[in-house]
Amino acid sequence: MLNRQLPLRTAAYAVCAACALAAGGAIFAVRAAHADAPDNSQNADASPSVAVQVAKVVREPVSQQIVAYGVVAAAGANAVTVSLPYVARVTQVLVQPGQRVARGTPLFVVQADPAAVIALTQAQSAATLARGELARTEALYRDGLATQSQLAAAQKALDDANQALAAQGASGIAAGAKTLTAPAAGVVAQLSAAPGDQVQAGTALAQLVGTNAGDAKASNVSLGVEAADAAAIRAGDRVILHPLAASQQTVQAQGQIALVGASVDAQSQLVDVGASVPLAGTAFLPGTRVRAEIDAQTGTWWNVPRAAVLQDAHGQYVYQVVPGKPTSKAHRVAVTVKVESGDAYGVDGALDAARALVVSGNYELEEGMAVRVSAAANPTQGGAQ
Numbered sequence: 001m002l003n004r005q006l007p008l009r010t011a012a013y014a015v016c017a018a019c020a021l022a023a024g025g026a027i028f029a030v031r032a033a034h035a036d037a038p039d040n041s042q043n044a045d046a047s048p049s050v051a052v053q054v055a056k057v058v059r060e061p062v063s064q065q066i067v068a069y070g071v072v073a074a075a076g077a078n079a080v081t082v083s084l085p086y087v088a089r090v091t092q093v094l095v096q097p098g099q100r101v102a103r104g105t106p107l108f109v110v111q112a113d114p115a116a117v118i119a120l121t122q123a124q125s126a127a128t129l130a131r132g133e134l135a136r137t138e139a140l141y142r143d144g145l146a147t148q149s150q151l152a153a154a155q156k157a158l159d160d161a162n163q164a165l166a167a168q169g170a171s172g173i174a175a176g177a178k179t180l181t182a183p184a185a186g187v188v189a190q191l192s193a194a195p196g197d198q199v200q201a202g203t204a205l206a207q208l209v210g211t212n213a214g215d216a217k218a219s220n221v222s223l224g225v226e227a228a229d230a231a232a233i234r235a236g237d238r239v240i241l242h243p244l245a246a247s248q249q250t251v252q253a254q255g256q257i258a259l260v261g262a263s264v265d266a267q268s269q270l271v272d273v274g275a276s277v278p279l280a281g282t283a284f285l286p287g288t289r290v291r292a293e294i295d296a297q298t299g300t301w302w303n304v305p306r307a308a309v310l311q312d313a314h315g316q317y318v319y320q321v322v323p324g325k326p327t328s329k330a331h332r333v334a335v336t337v338k339v340e341s342g343d344a345y346g347v348d349g350a351l352d353a354a355r356a357l358v359v360s361g362n363y364e365l366e367e368g369m370a371v372r373v374s375a376a377a378n379p380t381q382g383g384a385q
Contacts, residue, residue: 049370050330052361054321055305057353062303062346063295064232064339068273069244070223073189073209073286080184080208085171087113090197090205097191101182101208108180108193108205112173120173123165130158182208187286209286219258219274223292230271232296233260239275244289251283257294301338301346308359309337309345319358319365320351327370330358 073079092109095101112120137154140146172178186208193205209220221241225233237257242249255277264271275292277284284290308318315334322329335349351357356373358365365371 049327049372050361050364051374052319052321052330052358052365052371053374054356055308055359057302057304057320057351057355057357059300059302059353061298062301062339062341062344063238063298065341066225066229066233066294066296068223068225068229068292068294070221070273070275070290070292072221072241072279072284072288072290073187079189080186081204082107082180082183082206082208083202083204084110084180084199086116086173086201088116088199089113090193090195090199091177093191093193093195095188095191095206097188099188101186101188103182103185105182106179107182107188109177110180110199111177112175113198116171116173117175120168120175123161123168127158127161127165130154130161134158180205184208189286219276220279221255221275221277221290221292223273223275224265224268224270225260225273225294227264227269227271229296230260230273233257233273233294234296235259237298238295239277240293241275241277241284241290242293243283244291248283253277253279253282253284297339299338299346301348302335302351303341304335304345304347304357305359306343306345308357308362309335309347310362316347318347318349318351319362320355321358321371321373322355327372330365330367330369330371331355332365332367 088110090108090110094106094108101107134154134157137146137151141148141151188206189209190207191205192203192207193199199205221239235257239255239257241253241255243251255275257273258276259274261272273294304318310317310319316337317332317334319330320333322331333349333351335347335351337345337347339346358371361371361374
């Protein structure tokens with residue numbers, strides 16, 4: 001019985017010994033693996049870096065662009081009314097609406113009313129009579145046959161007659177037919193008289209609208225601007241006109257703001273703004289509807305993309321890249337937005353033109369954080385590695 005159990009015990013001992021050897025081998029292998037593995041304690045302590053994209057920052061003129069709509073030659077300061085200071089009859093009309101005319105171009109042929117011609121003739125006769133009376137009174141005064149008061153009265157009569165004649169002459173009254181000419185170059189915007197019409201003194205015969213504003217204070221384009229935007233516009237601001245017609249999108253003309261209204265129009269609820277734009281020889285005919293781009297609040301600022309500017313409880317700020325080894329660092333710079341211009345801002349702040357501006361990835365940054373410039377960044381835009 002005992003002899004039968006000995007082989008079983010021997011086999012059990014052998015199995016236990018084999019298991020012990022296997023466990024010891026596993027422990028040795030694990031220790032060897034740990035011994036061969038690199039020490040990552042330094043990597044765990046290394047500061048994380050953020051991939052960013054950068055751009056070059058420059059200081060240049062930046063403007064707030066305001067878009068307005070209007071019409072060419074709608075401002076009254078650029079319109080000239082043709083009229084007569086006396087009653088007359090229109091015998092001929094020599095122009096048509098929409099016709100472009102130069103200064104001195106014949107517009108109408110008129111004939112003064114007979115009563116106006118008689119008034120001119122009477123003024124001429126009165127002046128001639130008064131001149132003769134003064135000469136006779138002076139001769140009598142030299143001979144002692146006229147008094148000083150009589151001489152003074154004759155002199156006054158001549159002065160009054162000359163003034164009356166001058167007034168008649170200033171009105172332009174003339175006997176017979178007279179040709180009225182254009183007082184300035186422009187386009188005939190309106191004709192109010194036809195052949196055979198009897199017009200009263202001061203009645204408008206035609207209206208001319210100039211196409212080229214020679215005076216910077218005179219406007220030849222009328223625009224409507226939102227009240228909030230009008231507060232930023234000043235006389236002298238640059239304006240660029242574009243026709244609304246789809247076939248003329250590439251056409252443009254440049255001028256400047258001449259005046260900014262001080263009230264809101266009751267009908268349009270917009271502020272009237274006048275622009276002076278040289279339009280002679282261009283496609284901008286009087287009455288053309290236009291879109292205007294006004295450069296307001298122009299100043300020299302740091303021109304940065306909108307995406308580069310962040311804001312928190314401490315205010316607005318951007319990040320610039322400070323080059324260094326082994327890694328570059330992010331530096332926070334406080335800025336103030338002065339002008340909004342499309343996809344960019346004009347900002348003021350202590351930026352360094354020699355350092356790249358972070359335009360993407362800036363939301364993940366903190367002061368002094370390590371950064372690496374993404375391969376997608378443009379290397380010509382001042383990136384720092």
